[in-house]
Structure formats: structure tokens, C-alpha cells
Amino acid sequence: MTPLLEVEDLTIGFGAAPPVVSNVSFTINPGETLALVGESGSGKTLTCRSVLQILPPSAVLRSGCIRFDGEDGPVDLLRLREREMRAIRGDRISMIFQEPMRSLSPLHRLGNQVAEVLRLHRDMGRAEARRTVLEKFERVGFADPLRAWRSYPFEMSGGMRQRAMIAMAMVAKPELLIADEPTTALDVTTQAQVLGLIRTLQAETGMAVILVTHDLGVVANMARQVVVMNKGRVMERGDAADVLGAPAHGYTAKLFAAAPMIPEVARPARAPPHDDLILDLRGVSKTYTLRAGGWRRPVKVTACRDIDLQLQRGKTLAVVGESGSGKTTCARIALGAERPDPGGCVLFYPTPGTDPVPVHDMNSAQRTAFQEQAQMVFQDPYSSLSPRMRVQQLLTEPMEIHRIANRAERRERAIEKLRLVGLSPDMLGRYPHAFSGGQRQRLSIARALTLEPSLLICDEPTSALDVSVQDQILTLLEDIRERAHLSYLFISHDLAVVARIADEVAVMRAGVIVEQAAPDTLFYNPQHPYTKALIAAQPEPDVSRPIDLELVSHGAGAPSSWPEMFRFEGLSAPMLRELEPGHMVRCHA
Known part of the structure; x- marks a missing residue:
């Protein structure tokens, strides 16, 4: 041939x-x-x-x-x-x-x-x-x-x-x-x-x-x-x-x-929550009005609704779901970049035992302090890093804004963060376009860490990385979490990554949470058809174990096509119910 x-x-x-x-x-x-x-x-x-x-x-x-x-x-x-x-x-x-x-x-x-x-x-x-x-x-x-x-x-x-x-x-x-x-x-x-x-x-x-x-x-x-x-x-x-x-x-x-994989055997159950919250989302919904041309009326789209999430200090809460399910919208609301619909609120606890601060009703001093303590790693490093700034400027700019350290100390901290994410200090003089996609994502993570925050919101932080660098970044995030007692709100579509790093997992579909539990429960006793589809769709590096496309299509279909216990149309979703301690599933009674 x-x-x-x-x-x-x-x-x-x-x-x-x-x-x-x-x-x-x-x-x-x-x-x-x-x-x-x-x-x-x-x-x-x-x-x-x-x-x-x-x-x-x-x-x-x-x-x-x-x-x-x-x-x-x-x-x-x-x-x-x-x-x-x-x-x-x-x-x-x-x-x-x-x-x-x-x-x-x-x-x-x-x-x-x-x-x-x-x-x-x-x-x-x-x-x-x-x-x-x-x-x-x-x-x-x-x-x-x-x-x-x-x-x-x-x-x-x-x-x-x-x-x-x-x-x-x-x-x-x-x-x-x-x-x-x-x-x-x-x-x-x-x-x-x-x-x-x-x-x-x-x-x-x-x-x-x-x-x-x-x-x-x-x-x-x-x-x-x-x-x-x-x-x-x-x-x-x-x-x-x-x-x-x-x-x-x-x-x-x-x-x-x-290569990350969902473990064959569930890990030992993790310690129960200690009720020291750092972030609390209560009744959060978000509706957008899309523009329309000509005679068409503006269209309202509900990105997420009735979201209740609690992140424990020093822990990792992962939000998993398909593109467009509302994951990133929740993350932006948690960071204060978007305001929720009336009735929803986000509370941030700066230190243990202190009164919570409402993220969307802060004064100027509180806002500055919150922005120093809460940072975000974005999904697309190409659009989140300025193409007109060299790496040194990108890494030192957050410290300049918050008036942290002098010029020499800022440069030293920038070098430290570059080494932390596996990049060379020789790269300080380059522009972002001189790096590969994976290297730019590492720069984005280094920039988020320069202020040494207590809360890091990670929106698909490893999706652009090859498996060896992904392994390094996950190890890095785990080490930083332990050393600095950092808390993560981790947005991902990779269940193998989530199984490794998360203490709690919330699965989103069509703007609502359909199932929530610890990884050792969720991955080995899934109840919702969409969660089962996510697990079945996870590719494995084994030619003898292909993806079951039929099982994936059943769970990933429209909510109106799910089994009767879980089925809903439009905004009429059933309640999130606790089937067993710590295991929540959205289903009809």
C-alpha cells in the first residue's frame, strides 16, 4: 500500500x-x-x-x-x-x-x-x-x-x-x-x-x-x-x-x-471533615442574558443553580463535569469575579475561628486582603498571561500591586516560584509566546503562588500538561497544600487527577450538582447515571480495555433520557438527597 x-x-x-x-x-x-x-x-x-x-x-x-x-x-x-x-x-x-x-x-x-x-x-x-x-x-x-x-x-x-x-x-x-x-x-x-x-x-x-x-x-x-x-x-x-x-x-x-489512573481499589476512608471552613457557597445560582439581534428577544441562560458547597481549610474540593455544566461559573463566583443571583451568597473565613466575610459585599480593605489570600489558576494560560510582559514582570506584578517586598526580593521570589514549578530562572527574560502550552500553564501556576495565598481556585490546571509534567504539578500541589496548609477548589474533567488529589468530589451536570461524596465512595459506589458515564468514559492505557461508548452515551445524554428516578427537564430538577452518610445524589424520593 x-x-x-x-x-x-x-x-x-x-x-x-x-x-x-x-x-x-x-x-x-x-x-x-x-x-x-x-x-x-x-x-x-x-x-x-x-x-x-x-x-x-x-x-x-x-x-x-x-x-x-x-x-x-x-x-x-x-x-x-x-x-x-x-x-x-x-x-x-x-x-x-x-x-x-x-x-x-x-x-x-x-x-x-x-x-x-x-x-x-x-x-x-x-x-x-x-x-x-x-x-x-x-x-x-x-x-x-x-x-x-x-x-x-x-x-x-x-x-x-x-x-x-x-x-x-x-x-x-x-x-x-x-x-x-x-x-x-x-x-x-x-x-x-x-x-x-x-x-x-x-x-x-x-x-x-x-x-x-x-x-x-x-x-x-x-x-x-x-x-x-x-x-x-x-x-x-x-x-x-x-x-x-x-x-x-x-x-x-x-x-x-x-500516567494518572483511577485506583483499582478504593483508598482507606479519609478523616471526617473537621468543620473548619475556609469557603462556603450557599444557594448560589447564576443566570445570564444573551444578546439577540433583529426581532429576536434576549435569551436567558441559567449557568448554575442552587449550588451549596463547603470547602474545609487545608482540604481539596473537586468539581467535576462536562464543559458548560457550570463549573467555571461557580469558581468565578467563589472568587468574586461574578455576582450570584439574588438569594445566593459566598462566605470566606480568613483564619480559623473568625467571622466570615461576604465575598460580594466587601469594603476596599477587605477586597484587597481577600485578593491576596485567594488566587486562581485559569484553564487557558495563553489568554490569562499578557503577551506584552516578560516572565519576570508577570511574576512580580502581583507583588507590586500588593506592595510586597522590594524589587530584589520580588525577583528572588519569582525565581523561587519558577523552580517550584519546574522551570529555569533563565526564562525570566522571555515572553509567554516563547513557551509550549504546558510550560505556559506552569507559569500561570507560579504566578498564582507568588502571593502565597491560603485559597487556590484551580480551573483545569493540568489539562494542557503532558503526563510527566502533570504528575510533577500534582505532586507540587499536594506538597504545597501540606506545607502551607493551602485549600483548593479544584475544577477538572479528569477523574484520574481528581481521584488522586481530592478529599471531596461534586459532580455537576446541566448547572446542578447531581452527586457528591468522597472519592473512595464516589468512584466505587456511583449511583447517578451521569457519574457512571464519567467513570466509564475515562480512557485507560490498555488496548484490551476500550471505552464503552454505549454506557457513556446513556449517562451523558439529556437529563430527560435518564432513568425515571433521576430524570428531569428544564429547571425542574429533583432535590439532592443523602443516600448514606456523606453521599448525596440528586434523585426523586
């Missing part, structure tokens, strides 16, 4: 520095899936970008060729003119980028951006393109495809923006799909559905897929071939079953050892 794509001896560098991609070679046949696996900064993304000739301007192709099986036989993509490449990009070869906020235009609605692919490459009329895009939006997991069509990227969550990127890459049914961390920002149920969709399209069209990922569970469920990269070189390659089952290289074995 003639390979669809053949990369041979590819070497890429920047200036006179040593190459960042060195002598990389691999082939992929039609209908196959090849996984590029490795740590952040190993050269995976640069290798894939070279296929489409979209490397940074300063990058230099030092050697190699990339042959693509074109209509008139194999062509070297590196030798094609820009006009010839434009006919291939988005049509025969599509790419899903890792950072959707950076890749989507903030000035155009999502529907128009995705439909543009069909109008340019398929000469499709507006009505037919709209119908095709709405169908694709539904298949990638949008609950309301029409609303997604009308929305701008900044109106959607990170996971929903990633779904739009996936729809854009797949709508033209390309021959080769390059997926750069396509499911990083997605919850596990949507990830399972998207992986199923990619497999279905492969079966229908014979599409090949190059999958760039750090999730070994995704590799086990998708890939036929695996190429392991480190520092720009290929460490190991072969059939997925061989590489995953018996890794021959020490680096590959190291990656596997760092």
Missing part, C-alpha cells in the same frame, strides 16, 4: 541553536491512526505544523522531505508554493489546534467560521453549508447547535471552543486529520464521543489521523501506530499494542509510570 504521508529525516531549528526536531521519520497509511506521544516541548507540534507549512517565521527547515500522496502521485509538501498549499489546507489535510481561543477569530460567529471551510473548498451554498455545520455541531456534542452557530468564541467555555475547532477540521471530511491535543479541553464523556466520531469518519471516508497527545488512554483507544518523541528525537516507534504493552525504551516506561 502506498503511504498517504511519509515524513523522512525531518530536521527543524531556530537560528544557530541546536535543532528542536532532529531526523524524525514516520509513515501513515490511509485509514490509519498514528499517535505522536511525548512531553511538552518534545517537537510533536512543530513536526505536525511542518506538514502544512505553518511553522513560525524564525523556524528553519534544515533537512528532510514530507511526501503526500496527491491526485497526480506523491508530492513533497515542503517544496510546494503557497498557492498550492492553500488548496490542500483545510480540504485534503485539516488540523485541530491545541489552543482554540488563539485559532478562532474573535470577530466572527462560530457557525460562519466553520461554514467558511465548505464555501471555500466545496463551493457550497449558504443554506446547505449551514445545515451541514449544524449537523456537525450536534455530532461533536453541542447541546444547542443553533446557539453555538450564533455565538462568538468568547461567549463559549474552553471545551465548547475546542468542539467548534474539531467541527471545523472535520466538516470537509479530509483525507488526513492532524489532531494536536484535540481532547485536552474536553470532559471525558465528550472526549469519548469525539473519539468515537473520529473513528466513525475514518470508517466512512478512509481518513488517516495523526494524533498528538499526552493522554496514553486516548492512544490506547485510537492508535494503530505510536511514535514516542523526546527533545526532538524519536525514542521508540511501533504498533500500539507492542509499545503500550511492553515499552522497550526507558523514556516510554517513564511516561507510563507517570
Whole structure:
């Protein structure tokens, strides 16, 4: 069989520095899936970008060729003119980028951006393109495809923006799909559905897929071939079953050892709560009014409702759920960035035994003190770090605002925090765009820690990290929590991460908490169908244990499709009931 794509001896560098991609070679046949696996900064993304000739301007192709099986036989993509490449990009070869906020235009609605692919490459009329895009939006997991069509990227969550990127890459049914961390920002149920969709399209069209990922569970469920990269070189390659089952290289074995997994056996029960609260959310709801054009009336959307959460001092409360379930809204309300609807309140306890401070009714002095004690690590480090500030400015700015220490001491603390998150002090003079996605997330964590807060709200802090760095960051967060008695409100869609770090887990769906318990109860005695779907959708690095898509689809469906005991429509959700001590489930009596 003639390979669809053949990369041979590819070497890429920047200036006179040593190459960042060195002598990389691999082939992929039609209908196959090849996984590029490795740590952040190993050269995976640069290798894939070279296929489409979209490397940074300063990058230099030092050697190699990339042959693509074109209509008139194999062509070297590196030798094609820009006009010839434009006919291939988005049509025969599509790419899903890792950072959707950076890749989507903030000035155009999502529907128009995705439909543009069909109008340019398929000469499709507006009505037919709209119908095709709405169908694709539904298949990638949008609950309301029409609303997604009308929305701008900044109106959607990170996971929903990633779904739009996936729809854009797949709508033209390309021959080769390059997926750069396509499911990083997605919850596990949507990830399972998207992986199923990619497999279905492969079966229908014979599409090949190059999958760039750090999730070994995704590799086990998708890939036929695996190429392991480190520092720009290929460490190991072969059939997925061989590489995953018996890794021959020490680096590959190291990656596997760092991969988070839900433990097979429940851990010993943790100590009961000590009732020393640091944060208390009571009856929190949030309703947004979306703009509407023309004759349409404004639409009201309830992001979350009737949320009651209590975070114990020195503990970790994890909130888990799909994109759009209201997790981040709860986090922003807890931090005071959003005001809840009337009737809800958030109380912060600065020190044990003191009276609580209402987060949304603080005076100026209380607000300043609260902002020093409570910090947030955002999901998207690209948009949360200023592109015009060097790393040193980014890390010292919070201390300057709060007038902490002198200039030399601020720099020393910045160096200390960089080392704490595994980065070199030599990076102080760089800008954020000079770092990989995983490195930028580490910078975001270091910035949040510079004020040495007592409460850290983490919104998907490890979603952009490869498994080895993720393991380091989780170990770091655990160590800091123990040393500094730090408290975490931890937002995540990765149950393996939650199982490791959380003392209490609240599962959210459709804006409400559907189940809440300690991890040793929730993961081994789940009661709600959505919780069961989350657990079933967690990919494992074992080719013999694929994701059960049928079980996932049952629990991840609309609340009106759940079993009668849990079923509800609209805002008429049943009460959250205590089935056993410490185990709450939203169900009918």
C-alpha cells in the first residue's frame, strides 16, 4: 500500500541553536491512526505544523522531505508554493489546534467560521453549508447547535471552543486529520464521543489521523501506530499494542509510570471533615442574558443553580463535569469575579475561628486582603498571561500591586516560584509566546503562588500538561497544600487527577450538582447515571480495555433520557438527597 504521508529525516531549528526536531521519520497509511506521544516541548507540534507549512517565521527547515500522496502521485509538501498549499489546507489535510481561543477569530460567529471551510473548498451554498455545520455541531456534542452557530468564541467555555475547532477540521471530511491535543479541553464523556466520531469518519471516508497527545488512554483507544518523541528525537516507534504493552525504551516506561489512573481499589476512608471552613457557597445560582439581534428577544441562560458547597481549610474540593455544566461559573463566583443571583451568597473565613466575610459585599480593605489570600489558576494560560510582559514582570506584578517586598526580593521570589514549578530562572527574560502550552500553564501556576495565598481556585490546571509534567504539578500541589496548609477548589474533567488529589468530589451536570461524596465512595459506589458515564468514559492505557461508548452515551445524554428516578427537564430538577452518610445524589424520593 502506498503511504498517504511519509515524513523522512525531518530536521527543524531556530537560528544557530541546536535543532528542536532532529531526523524524525514516520509513515501513515490511509485509514490509519498514528499517535505522536511525548512531553511538552518534545517537537510533536512543530513536526505536525511542518506538514502544512505553518511553522513560525524564525523556524528553519534544515533537512528532510514530507511526501503526500496527491491526485497526480506523491508530492513533497515542503517544496510546494503557497498557492498550492492553500488548496490542500483545510480540504485534503485539516488540523485541530491545541489552543482554540488563539485559532478562532474573535470577530466572527462560530457557525460562519466553520461554514467558511465548505464555501471555500466545496463551493457550497449558504443554506446547505449551514445545515451541514449544524449537523456537525450536534455530532461533536453541542447541546444547542443553533446557539453555538450564533455565538462568538468568547461567549463559549474552553471545551465548547475546542468542539467548534474539531467541527471545523472535520466538516470537509479530509483525507488526513492532524489532531494536536484535540481532547485536552474536553470532559471525558465528550472526549469519548469525539473519539468515537473520529473513528466513525475514518470508517466512512478512509481518513488517516495523526494524533498528538499526552493522554496514553486516548492512544490506547485510537492508535494503530505510536511514535514516542523526546527533545526532538524519536525514542521508540511501533504498533500500539507492542509499545503500550511492553515499552522497550526507558523514556516510554517513564511516561507510563507517570500516567494518572483511577485506583483499582478504593483508598482507606479519609478523616471526617473537621468543620473548619475556609469557603462556603450557599444557594448560589447564576443566570445570564444573551444578546439577540433583529426581532429576536434576549435569551436567558441559567449557568448554575442552587449550588451549596463547603470547602474545609487545608482540604481539596473537586468539581467535576462536562464543559458548560457550570463549573467555571461557580469558581468565578467563589472568587468574586461574578455576582450570584439574588438569594445566593459566598462566605470566606480568613483564619480559623473568625467571622466570615461576604465575598460580594466587601469594603476596599477587605477586597484587597481577600485578593491576596485567594488566587486562581485559569484553564487557558495563553489568554490569562499578557503577551506584552516578560516572565519576570508577570511574576512580580502581583507583588507590586500588593506592595510586597522590594524589587530584589520580588525577583528572588519569582525565581523561587519558577523552580517550584519546574522551570529555569533563565526564562525570566522571555515572553509567554516563547513557551509550549504546558510550560505556559506552569507559569500561570507560579504566578498564582507568588502571593502565597491560603485559597487556590484551580480551573483545569493540568489539562494542557503532558503526563510527566502533570504528575510533577500534582505532586507540587499536594506538597504545597501540606506545607502551607493551602485549600483548593479544584475544577477538572479528569477523574484520574481528581481521584488522586481530592478529599471531596461534586459532580455537576446541566448547572446542578447531581452527586457528591468522597472519592473512595464516589468512584466505587456511583449511583447517578451521569457519574457512571464519567467513570466509564475515562480512557485507560490498555488496548484490551476500550471505552464503552454505549454506557457513556446513556449517562451523558439529556437529563430527560435518564432513568425515571433521576430524570428531569428544564429547571425542574429533583432535590439532592443523602443516600448514606456523606453521599448525596440528586434523585426523586
